[in-house]
Amino acid sequence: MLTYELRKAPGVPLYEALYRHVREDILSGRLPAGTRLPSKRALAENLKVSKITVETAYGQLLSEGYIRSEEKVGYFVEAAVPPAPKPLPPMAPERETPERFLDLTANGPAAFPFSVWSRLQREVMLERGDSLLRPLDNQGCRELRRAIAGHLADFRGMAIDPDNILIGAGTDFLCNLLIQLLGRDRRWAVEEPGYGKIRRIYAAGGVECVGAPMDDQGVIPETLGDAGVLHISPSHHFPTGLVTSAARRLELLKWAESAGSYLIEDDYDSEFRFRARPISALQTMDRQGRVIYMNTFSKSLAPSIRIGYMVLPPELMALYRQKLGFYSCTVPAFEQYTLARFLEEDCFEKHINRMRKFYRARRNRVADALESCGYAGKLTLLERDAGLHFLVKVDTALSDEALMARFREAGVRVRTLGSFYHSAAAAEHFLVVNYSGLDENELYRLNQVRL
Amino acid sequence: MLTYELRKAPGVPLYEALYRHVREDILSGRLPAGTRLPSKRALAENLKVSKITVETAYGQLLSEGYIRSEEKVGYFVEAAVPPAPKPLPPMAPERETPERFLDLTANGPAAFPFSVWSRLQREVMLERGDSLLRPLDNQGCRELRRAIAGHLADFRGMAIDPDNILIGAGTDFLCNLLIQLLGRDRRWAVEEPGYGKIRRIYAAGGVECVGAPMDDQGVIPETLGDAGVLHISPSHHFPTGLVTSAARRLELLKWAESAGSYLIEDDYDSEFRFRARPISALQTMDRQGRVIYMNTFSKSLAPSIRIGYMVLPPELMALYRQKLGFYSCTVPAFEQYTLARFLEEDCFEKHINRMRKFYRARRNRVADALESCGYAGKLTLLERDAGLHFLVKVDTALSDEALMARFREAGVRVRTLGSFYHSAAAAEHFLVVNYSGLDENELYRLNQVRL
Numbered sequence: 001m002l003t004y005e006l007r008k009a010p011g012v013p014l015y016e017a018l019y020r021h022v023r024e025d026i027l028s029g030r031l032p033a034g035t036r037l038p039s040k041r042a043l044a045e046n047l048k049v050s051k052i053t054v055e056t057a058y059g060q061l062l063s064e065g066y067i068r069s070e071e072k073v074g075y076f077v078e079a080a081v082p083p084a085p086k087p088l089p090p091m092a093p094e095r096e097t098p099e100r101f102l103d104l105t106a107n108g109p110a111a112f113p114f115s116v117w118s119r120l121q122r123e124v125m126l127e128r129g130d131s132l133l134r135p136l137d138n139q140g141c142r143e144l145r146r147a148i149a150g151h152l153a154d155f156r157g158m159a160i161d162p163d164n165i166l167i168g169a170g171t172d173f174l175c176n177l178l179i180q181l182l183g184r185d186r187r188w189a190v191e192e193p194g195y196g197k198i199r200r201i202y203a204a205g206g207v208e209c210v211g212a213p214m215d216d217q218g219v220i221p222e223t224l225g226d227a228g229v230l231h232i233s234p235s236h237h238f239p240t241g242l243v244t245s246a247a248r249r250l251e252l253l254k255w256a257e258s259a260g261s262y263l264i265e266d267d268y269d270s271e272f273r274f275r276a277r278p279i280s281a282l283q284t285m286d287r288q289g290r291v292i293y294m295n296t297f298s299k300s301l302a303p304s305i306r307i308g309y310m311v312l313p314p315e316l317m318a319l320y321r322q323k324l325g326f327y328s329c330t331v332p333a334f335e336q337y338t339l340a341r342f343l344e345e346d347c348f349e350k351h352i353n354r355m356r357k358f359y360r361a362r363r364n365r366v367a368d369a370l371e372s373c374g375y376a377g378k379l380t381l382l383e384r385d386a387g388l389h390f391l392v393k394v395d396t397a398l399s400d401e402a403l404m405a406r407f408r409e410a411g412v413r414v415r416t417l418g419s420f421y422h423s424a425a426a427a428e429h430f431l432v433v434n435y436s437g438l439d440e441n442e443l444y445r446l447n448q449v450r451l
Numbered sequence: 452m453l454t455y456e457l458r459k460a461p462g463v464p465l466y467e468a469l470y471r472h473v474r475e476d477i478l479s480g481r482l483p484a485g486t487r488l489p490s491k492r493a494l495a496e497n498l499k500v501s502k503i504t505v506e507t508a509y510g511q512l513l514s515e516g517y518i519r520s521e522e523k524v525g526y527f528v529e530a531a532v533p534p535a536p537k538p539l540p541p542m543a544p545e546r547e548t549p550e551r552f553l554d555l556t557a558n559g560p561a562a563f564p565f566s567v568w569s570r571l572q573r574e575v576m577l578e579r580g581d582s583l584l585r586p587l588d589n590q591g592c593r594e595l596r597r598a599i600a601g602h603l604a605d606f607r608g609m610a611i612d613p614d615n616i617l618i619g620a621g622t623d624f625l626c627n628l629l630i631q632l633l634g635r636d637r638r639w640a641v642e643e644p645g646y647g648k649i650r651r652i653y654a655a656g657g658v659e660c661v662g663a664p665m666d667d668q669g670v671i672p673e674t675l676g677d678a679g680v681l682h683i684s685p686s687h688h689f690p691t692g693l694v695t696s697a698a699r700r701l702e703l704l705k706w707a708e709s710a711g712s713y714l715i716e717d718d719y720d721s722e723f724r725f726r727a728r729p730i731s732a733l734q735t736m737d738r739q740g741r742v743i744y745m746n747t748f749s750k751s752l753a754p755s756i757r758i759g760y761m762v763l764p765p766e767l768m769a770l771y772r773q774k775l776g777f778y779s780c781t782v783p784a785f786e787q788y789t790l791a792r793f794l795e796e797d798c799f800e801k802h803i804n805r806m807r808k809f810y811r812a813r814r815n816r817v818a819d820a821l822e823s824c825g826y827a828g829k830l831t832l833l834e835r836d837a838g839l840h841f842l843v844k845v846d847t848a849l850s851d852e853a854l855m856a857r858f859r860e861a862g863v864r865v866r867t868l869g870s871f872y873h874s875a876a877a878a879e880h881f882l883v884v885n886y887s888g889l890d891e892n893e894l895y896r897l898n899q900v901r902l
Contacts, residue, residue, distance in 0.1 A: 063694060063730050064697060064730050064731050065696050065697020065698060065700065066697065078697060078698065079698070107586075108584060108585055108586070109584050111581075112581070112583070112584050114576050114580070117576070118572070118573055118576050121569070121572055122569055122573075125565050125568070125569050129565070130562075130563070132563070132753070132755060133559060133560050133563050133753040133754070133755055134559055134754070134755065135558075135559070135754040135755060136754075136755050169620045169624070169757075169781035169782070170779055170781060172778050172779050172781070173620070173624065173781055176627060180655050180656065180657070184657055197777055200777050201777075201778075204631050204774070204775055204778075205631065206631070206635055206657060243514060245516050246515060246516020246517065246529060247516060247529065247530070249516070279514050279515050280515050302583070302584040302784075303584070303585070303586040303587075303779070304583060304584055304585065304586060304587050304783060304784035304785075305783055305784070305785075306620075306779070306780070306781060306782065306783045306784075307783075323655070324655055326648055326651050326652075327623050327652075327655075328621055328623050328754070328757070329757070330620035330621060330623070330624055330757060330781055331620070331757065331783075332755060332756055332757045332758075332782075332783065332786050333753075333755035333756075333757075334755075334756075334786070335783050335785070335786065
């Protein structure tokens with residue numbers, strides 16, 4: 001007869017202790033396959049526990065497949081039993097805090113309206129209650145889509161029907177959705193130079209991805225060949241800051257119309273234009289449903305907020321509903337309703353205005369630091385009403401690689417324009433200076449670069 | 452000379468008003484292509500506005516491509532100008548509230564710990580502050596991964612290294628990530644019958660997807676052929692409630708090992724097992740890195756919370772980091788840190804215990820309603836320790852279609868087992884009764900079905 005010492009331990013009920021003992025005996029081979037176990041009553045008496053305890057332990061062993069039951073005969077150890085769980089591996093140590101450095105490659109918001117956001121979160125929960133728990137409309141909640149349409153009308157002069165807006169967990173996700181919507185048999189073109197991540201997303205998504213060369217008007221339509229999709233940032237190209245001209249926009253639209261192709265307009269930091277009003281969106285020029293407008297709140301609120309959206313032409317939205325309408329929306333309901341209020345109560349406009357002011361001052365401090373360092377004579381700042389970065393031309397005989405090394409030695413992280421080219425050769429000696437995510441206490445490092 | 456009446460309107464600065472007037476004249480053809488515009492000084496004097504106002508308006512027209520500047524000559528209307536924005540379409544009416552009915556197909560949480568959640572959200576914001584704004588570790592924040600590992604140890608006896616956990620915005624998203632990770636050249640097998648959405652996700656993701664037939668032990672390994680991936684729910688199959696036997700689990704593992712294939716263990720509602728402790732996960736039996744464990748908080752918290760996770764074998768996690776590590780995490784930081792606390796402060800366990808009790812009572816009320824209606828004699832309730840649904844066998848001569856129609860006429864939404872088969876023929880006359888999302892006030896409708 002099986003005999004175990006069943007001790008009461010906090011959090012471990014008796015049946016669980018019994019289950020573990022028997023399981024261990026089975027796993028260790030002390031109870032070989034085919035062994036008949038004592039009846040529940042007999043074992044309960046032997047162990048001085050209730051029959052229910054044994055029943056529950058046997059039930060657990062049965063349902064996990066360690067034993068089997070033969071009607072009116074009894075319980076037997078199974079021939080093939082699952083192995084025991086692995087022991088818990090020791091926890092890997094926390095990644096260490098990185099050394100301090102000046103990071104001219106980082107993006108990051110300088111501030112966030114925590115108290116307003118927190119108040120809106122509480123209001124949303126109190127007022128919406130259980131309705132927050134239901135599965136969401138897969139395009140995103142109507143309130144947020146309406147608020148975004150209002151925001152696009154105010155900030156970008158765009159006339160958007162909220163029914164054509166689709167909300168998703170950031171650009172990466174939305175690009176992947178577009179691959180499924182538009183199809184993998186198209187060739188996808190991305191700006192060259194450009195934001196390397198976009199190319200990686202399309203490549204990972206399984207589409208053929210080619211670079212689209214640019215001149216000083218924007219992407220050159222003649223180079224697009226039989227591309228079926230072109231992903232561009234016409235209002236503000238990264239990293240050059242180039243704004244695609246009106247004439248070029250019309251040419252690109254014409255190309256898309258005649259080729260049956262689509263333009264993905266990535267309007268990623270249109271909120272931060274300091275000289276004039278943001279330029280009109282390409283989407284407003286589209287008459288034939290060839291433009292997909294895309295934007296996120298990563299730059300304007302925080303990358304970690306993970307809310308992006310697309311405006312699809314009506315025909316594509318109909319196709320989405322038919323083909324992909326079974327997908328769940330990827331953004332939590334709490335976040336969507338909170339952001340909807342944030343936009344509607346004009347908190348967003350106030351926040352953007354505050355951030356614009358802040359970034360303008362930050363930009364000036366970074367420019368001052370560059371213009372006052374020992375090698376300032378070798379630098380030329382280039383700005384084309386860019387968003388949160390500018391270019392710096394360095395007059396040097398060093399290679400780009402050696403140039404980067406000099407900055408690195410002084411604890412400055414920076415990228416050259418060349419690193420944004422995938423295949424074509426780039427002009428040398430241009431630094432791309434992102435200033436939204438840096439730590440101003442580290443600006444002194446610029447002065448320590450030996451150039 | 453251009454003459455406009457520039458009126459001050461709230462929110463519209465003078466330069467904006469001037470910009471709009473000139474743009475309208477260009478778009479309407481009143482200012483044809485090539486027309487030379489007055490100098491800034493001359494127009495400012497004519498309109499009695501400051502030169503800066505004209506400068507800003509011209510700058511806007513320039514940057515949007517309506518006019519061009521020729522150095523030392525002046526400003527000219529461009530040949531190809533962008534069309535004007537479309538007028539705002541009228542807002543579509545809100546979708547109407549649906550008629551009342553008894554929905555035995557809906558999933559939904561019956562309650563949510565709003566006040567606890569709200570408190571944790573506030574604490575997270577107060578304590579973490581700006582660190583919430585930085586881009587997240589792309590596997591998800593460490594605190595949440597550690598809390599999930601703790602949860603899996605407590606609830607499922609699983610020994611998981613948090614570094615092997617990957618957090619994402621729900622099952623749909625995670626399945627798509629797996630397609631990219633494991634590759635489209637594999638054949639993907641899904642349970643037949645099964646949760647139809649999984650098949651649709653894989654099909655939309657561009658992989659060949661086949662049904663894997665099941666017997667009463669689980670998926671039959673011999674039918675898997677050269678499948679490279681098998682997506683299963685061994686602890687609780689939907690809709691039959693079947694638990695894959697231990698012997699079958701070992702066979703499936705062996706198949707995966709010898710075929711170089713992967714098993715995706717979808718453990719979607721293991722929290723709600725009422726008879727015994729949840730059965731051990733297949734993942735704990737895996738010694739060769741063939742099992743990917745997947746779960747979400749959709750059932751245990753709310754579908755709208757949009758947090759899911761996977762546990763990858765170390766080799767696959769290394770591959771993920773190398774191949775897809777550029778992706779951003781899709782779940783907002785606020786939500787991740789809040790859930791981490793919710794798990795760590797044992798709020799989750801309390802919530803689950805409360806919900807288990809609630810659902811057990813709900814299940815009994817639904818069963819009572821069925822067992823007390825006029826046609827109760829024709830019904831047999833079948834339960835296999837299922838989660839939040841059970842099967843009902845109906846003794847009838849009606850076709851499944853006619854049977855559904857009878858329920859529909861009484862305002863009851865229900866699905867038959869047959870509707871979960873993709874290709875194979877199913878046994879007729881089984882109803883799948885989901886009870887987590889129904890409105891108990893509508894239970895009386897069961898009595899109005901004519902059977």
